[in-house]
Amino acid sequence: MYQVKIIDNFDLSTVDDHLLTASETASPDVILVRSSQVPDRLITPRLLLIARSGIGTNTINLAASTTNGTAVFNTPGANANAVKELIIQCLFQAVRPLSQAIRETAKLTADPLQPAAEQQRQAFIGSELYGKTIGIIGLGTIGQRLADTCYHLGLQVVGYNRSPKNLQHVRQVANIAEVLTQADFVVLLLPLTTETSRIIDGPKLALMRPSATLLNFGRGELVDNSAVVQAVQDRRLKAYITDFPHRDLQNIPHIWQLPHLGGNTREALSHSTNLTFQNTQDFLTAGTVRASVNFPTADLPFASPDRLTLFFKDRPGFWAEVDSLLTQNHIPVEEMVVNTRDSVGYILMNTTLSLAQRQHWTTLRQALMAVSGMIRVRLLANASAPFSPSI
């Protein structure tokens, strides 16, 4: 049974109850997390995986996880529609003061009500999105969906992504500055990395039209808060809408703060949680990696009694050494997949161990761990074979 540290809310009742148990141990096997910070102290040698329900992994120390041989998973696309719909809602709210109109109408006491309400309409004249230009910075899953919907609403779509995408309805430009100068609405949908931190600073804001609105649904740290406050207060930027509240932005006219609502729909939460559990279960039982941000992808039918998984720093000659060690120890390689990513590699290897080999597994594991570059070795038992729990 794997010990699971649950950060944020997860209900384990739908997961195989022989696999996971919630625990407050200081050295869990598994961490389940939503948006909260994962403390570095939990990344101990025992930690096999961190499963993030959601896409952004900026609250997880990826370098430390990789060095530790801890796979970090996320749930690509699971909340993309929810984020897109909220952005569309914000765009409409930015051009038509709907909530203000509802609030003011509710205050009226006149009878008949309608003529009195209509008297107020002058205060709620809006404008239309049709024909305006939206600039999308970060054309990943959410950015692409947003681009598509905006196009169908009649907006012109300008976009920028680090690596250009093959997209029908987006005029892709060479840099962020070109988006900022052309758009009536600029939407940030970038991950937070060292490269993107404060990517929208004072000089970049100065490129925006005074009539433009900036919407940040990527991460708060993408924007220099003091520069955006200054731009809004100086009327060099019409408004700033952010999904990442900060004290420095509190109660400032034309700055709207949402409590990180992008993925906060029943559907998105259910998709994300299901995928999180799937990622966790597949990795624990079979070593399968589908949606990891630091492990190479690897999937292989578990058609053998046993399986070895090897995670290693990629280097020439690594496999030759492992292979010779396996041969010396009479461990058959029945089927295998190997994949590399950045500077690490991952192997799934189907095998059949004799009873004696299983009994001496600790010794063999030590020998494999001694191969230069090896980071983590696991032996998994096929659930349908009569063997003790995975190590």
Ligand SMILES: NC(=O)C1=CN([C@@H]2O[C@H](COP(=O)(O)OP(=O)(O)OC[C@H]3O[C@@H](n4cnc5c(N)ncnc54)[C@H](O)[C@@H]3O)[C@@H](O)[C@H]2O)C=CC1
């Ligand atoms: N507000 C919310 O509740 C949510 C916020 N997010 C945020 O939105 C981000 C995007 O989400 P997805 O579209 O699902 O992710 P994604 O990974 O599909 O898209 C990110 C895109 O940004 C591009 N990119 C990365 N670095 C770049 C750079 N320096 N310059 C230009 N482009 C760059 C990538 O090439 C990729 O196309 C997430 O990383 C997360 O921070 C995601 C989901 C919910």
Ligand SMILES: O=C(O)CCC(=O)C(=O)O
């Ligand atoms: O709603 C959440 O917990 C996370 C949304 C988010 O920011 C993400 O998926 O990156």
